[in-house]
Amino acid sequence: MPNNDVTKWVITSGWPYVNAMPHLGNMIGSVLSSDVFARFCRLKGDVVVFVSGSDSHGTPVAVAAKKQNIPTKDLAIKNHKKIKELFEKWQISYDNYTITHNPTHIEFVQKFYLDVQKNGYVFEKESKTLYCEHDKLFLPDRFVEGICPHCKDENARGDQCDKCQKLLTPLELKKARCAICGNTPVLRKTKHWYLDIPKLHDKLKNLISQNEIIPQNARQMCLNNLNEGIPERAITRDLEWGIPAPFEGANNKSIYVWFEAVLGYVSAVKEWADNIVKDPSKFEYFWNDPNTKTVYFIGKDNIIFHLIIFPGLLLAFNENKNDGEKLTLPYNVSSTEFLNYENDKFSKSRGIGIWIDEALKLAPLDYWRFSLVYNRPETSDTSFLWSEFENNIKTLNDNIGNFIHRTLTFIDKQFNGVVPKKLEYDDTDKKFIELINNISFEIGESISKFKLRKALRDIVNFGKEGNVYLNNKAPWHLIKKDKNAAGHVFNICAQAVYAFGVLLSPFIPGTSEKIFSYLNIPMENDLKWDTINENSVKDGQKIKSPKPLFQKLDINELKNNLQKNRENKDKLGGKELVSYEEFKKLDIRVALIESVERVPKADKLYKLSIALGDEKRTLVAGLAEQYKADELKGKKIVILANLEPRKLRGILSEGMLLAAVDGDVVSVLTTDKEITSGAKIE
Ligand SMILES: [Zn+2]
Numbered sequence: 001m002p003n004n005d006v007t008k009w010v011i012t013s014g015w016p017y018v019n020a021m022p023h024l025g026n027m028i029g030s031v032l033s034s035d036v037f038a039r040f041c042r043l044k045g046d047v048v049v050f051v052s053g054s055d056s057h058g059t060p061v062a063v064a065a066k067k068q069n070i071p072t073k074d075l076a077i078k079n080h081k082k083i084k085e086l087f088e089k090w091q092i093s094y095d096n097y098t099i100t101h102n103p104t105h106i107e108f109v110q111k112f113y114l115d116v117q118k119n120g121y122v123f124e125k126e127s128k129t130l131y132c133e134h135d136k137l138f139l140p141d142r143f144v145e146g147i148c149p150h151c152k153d154e155n156a157r158g159d160q161c162d163k164c165q166k167l168l169t170p171l172e173l174k175k176a177r178c179a180i181c182g183n184t185p186v187l188r189k190t191k192h193w194y195l196d197i198p199k200l201h202d203k204l205k206n207l208i209s210q211n212e213i214i215p216q217n218a219r220q221m222c223l224n225n226l227n228e229g230i231p232e233r234a235i236t237r238d239l240e241w242g243i244p245a246p247f248e249g250a251n252n253k254s255i256y257v258w259f260e261a262v263l264g265y266v267s268a269v270k271e272w273a274d275n276i277v278k279d280p281s282k283f284e285y286f287w288n289d290p291n292t293k294t295v296y297f298i299g300k301d302n303i304i305f306h307l308i309i310f311p312g313l314l315l316a317f318n319e320n321k322n323d324g325e326k327l328t329l330p331y332n333v334s335s336t337e338f339l340n341y342e343n344d345k346f347s348k349s350r351g352i353g354i355w356i357d358e359a360l361k362l363a364p365l366d367y368w369r370f371s372l373v374y375n376r377p378e379t380s381d382t383s384f385l386w387s388e389f390e391n392n393i394k395t396l397n398d399n400i401g402n403f404i405h406r407t408l409t410f411i412d413k414q415f416n417g418v419v420p421k422k423l424e425y426d427d428t429d430k431k432f433i434e435l436i437n438n439i440s441f442e443i444g445e446s447i448s449k450f451k452l453r454k455a456l457r458d459i460v461n462f463g464k465e466g467n468v469y470l471n472n473k474a475p476w477h478l479i480k481k482d483k484n485a486a487g488h489v490f491n492i493c494a495q496a497v498y499a500f501g502v503l504l505s506p507f508i509p510g511t512s513e514k515i516f517s518y519l520n521i522p523m524e525n526d527l528k529w530d531t532i533n534e535n536s537v538k539d540g541q542k543i544k545s546p547k548p549l550f551q552k553l554d555i556n557e558l559k560n561n562l563q564k565n566r567e568n569k570d571k572l573g574g575k576e577l578v579s580y581e582e583f584k585k586l587d588i589r590v591a592l593i594e595s596v597e598r599v600p601k602a603d604k605l606y607k608l609s610i611a612l613g614d615e616k617r618t619l620v621a622g623l624a625e626q627y628k629a630d631e632l633k634g635k636k637i638v639i640l641a642n643l644e645p646r647k648l649r650g651i652l653s654e655g656m657l658l659a660a661v662d663g664d665v666v667s668v669l670t671t672d673k674e675i676t677s678g679a680k681i682e
């Protein structure tokens with residue numbers, strides 16, 4: 001059903017490598033920025049699908065798995081789950097955060113390349129490839145390092161020079177060395193399948209010159225690259241880990257990771273349509289409609305891949321296809337410059353930077369989200385500075401937190417929590433009201449142009465205006481002689497509080513939720529960007545007692561905590577410490593199993609009736625494959641007695657049995673000496 005009234009978006013962010021924990025720079029560079037934009041579009045009433053995922057077929061994860069002696073797939077999926085969980089904690093509102101190692105993607109990529117081949121954009125060529133005799137490995141691009149032929153930087157990689165951003169092939173590097181062992185590789189013959197990029201030059205040039213949305217600097221970078229001529233590039237490589245190349249005769253070769261991860265933008269929507277919303281037509285609805293706007297949030301080092309290689313692939317795929325089958329071409333990329341850390345580059349090995357798991361342990365999420373967008377590197381590289389973090393939160397609190405808190409506390413205390421009536425506007429009122437009525441349009445304009453930093457700074461300025469208004473009106477004096485006049489001021493301020501609730505929602509959704517809960521306005525489904533006006537909050541609205549929204553940060557304490565957390569992590573080989581207080585919360589006790597029954601239709605479960613002294617309880621335990629019922633009956637076991645009760649197969653399980661597990665071996669814990677049931681374990 002074509003519906004021309006709605007704007008459709010496919011919003012995406014660059015795919016993080018599955019073997020590296022993202023840091024704050026990655027967060028603002030792509031993930032958080034895309035989330036702000038996606039949340040904004042949804043609030044505007046646009047139709048959005050927001051996807052990304054972990055790039056799992058990189059070589060580093062294969063190498064790491066080799067070192068740990070585990071299957072690469074297992075390590076990739078384990079890391080992916082961790083990253084996905086962290087993005088959820090960061091409240092990144094992906095509709096689908098997937099991983100490139102999934103059946104939908106693999107099948108999609110293989111079909112895609114067969115079509116590209118059919119359309120005449122793939123050719124085979126024997127070539128000499130660098131081979132490391134020490135590691136017995138053909139070296140994929142990123143595993144060759146050397147001197148950049150363009151800018152002479154000594155640490156250029158075989159796919160791209162980070163210094164001058166030029167795309168490279170390993171053989172172009174001077175003094176090439178193996179990135180694993182540092183030895184000089186040798187040349188060996190191998191056959192590969194290539195993408196005929198030169199054949200796409202004119203089409204790409206047209207595409208990029210005609211796109212008026214992409215930022216000027218990105219456009220120029222692409223045109224320069226095209227003018228210099230982008231060489232054909234191998235799509236396949238000699239590596240086991242990856243998507244098997246579908247071309248005839250390409251046994252034991254996989255698709256080069258760069259040439260499949262970008263296709264994840266397409267396949268992730270397919271996976272979402274098929275498996276999450278279970279409406280396969282949703283895929284065509286988004287990807288096969290030329291009016292759909294696809295936007296890619298990426299760091300500046302990814303511009304060429306997203307504006308040349310990816311659209312080149314789409315053009316090659318689309319040829320000889322009907323309109324309804326063509327995949328839509330990129331609408332825009334929003335690329336950021338780099339975020340550094342205290343004026344230095346993020347470096348895990350040197351411990352320079354903050355990683356997204358660490359950040360959450362140090363300060364509330366919204367402080368990070370706010371501060372990162374507030375300093376988003378939109379036009380030049382910026383640095384995360386601790387002093388700036390402190391100042392940003394102070395700015396947030398002084399201008400917005402205090403305004404909201406003053407307004408709500410006054411209504412709560414002086415008007416019994418009921419929003420008072422408005423009177424007639426005077427000139428000061430009119431000025432502020434005009435601001436309120438226009439603010440969503442103004443901020444929306446900035447976000448639509450991907451100027452997230454400006455948008456957030458303008459919201460802060462709106463807070464400044466709110467405080468100026470409040471101070472000019474001084475309702476705390478007014479109330480002594482004219483309560484209605486003071487009420488009038490707070491009615492208007494309540495409209496501004498509502499405005500903050502909406503405006504902040506894409507940026508710091510948790511804070512926005514708090515604001516609406518204080519205003520006592522349910523926001524789940526009907527919150528809309530354009531609902532801000534002078535009458536958003538009705539008089540007579542009963543609000544709730546507010547608490548201050550933000551606290552001052554003690555930067556020295558945060559820095560110390562970061563240090564301490566890292567030391568503790570090192571001690572435990574990566575495991576987190578728990579305090580004694582945390583441990584003390586666990587009520588672990590000895591229990592006697594009085595009877596054992598099977599749970600119908602559950603092969604693994606037993607229903608245990610247990611006694612803790614005089615107290616009788618029911619427990620559901622997954623032991624039926626390891627223990628016979630009569631082996632358990634009469635046994636004294638150890639249980640966690642104060643676990644929240646939960647229903648398993650309709651049976652309320654009141655606690656959890658403790659057992660040692662090693663692969664398939666499961667051994668129930670018991671006590672060394674005879675002891676009464678109910679005894680506490682300390
Ligand atoms: Zn260079």
Ligand SMILES: [Zn+2]
Binds near residue numbers: 179183
């Ligand atoms: Zn080597």
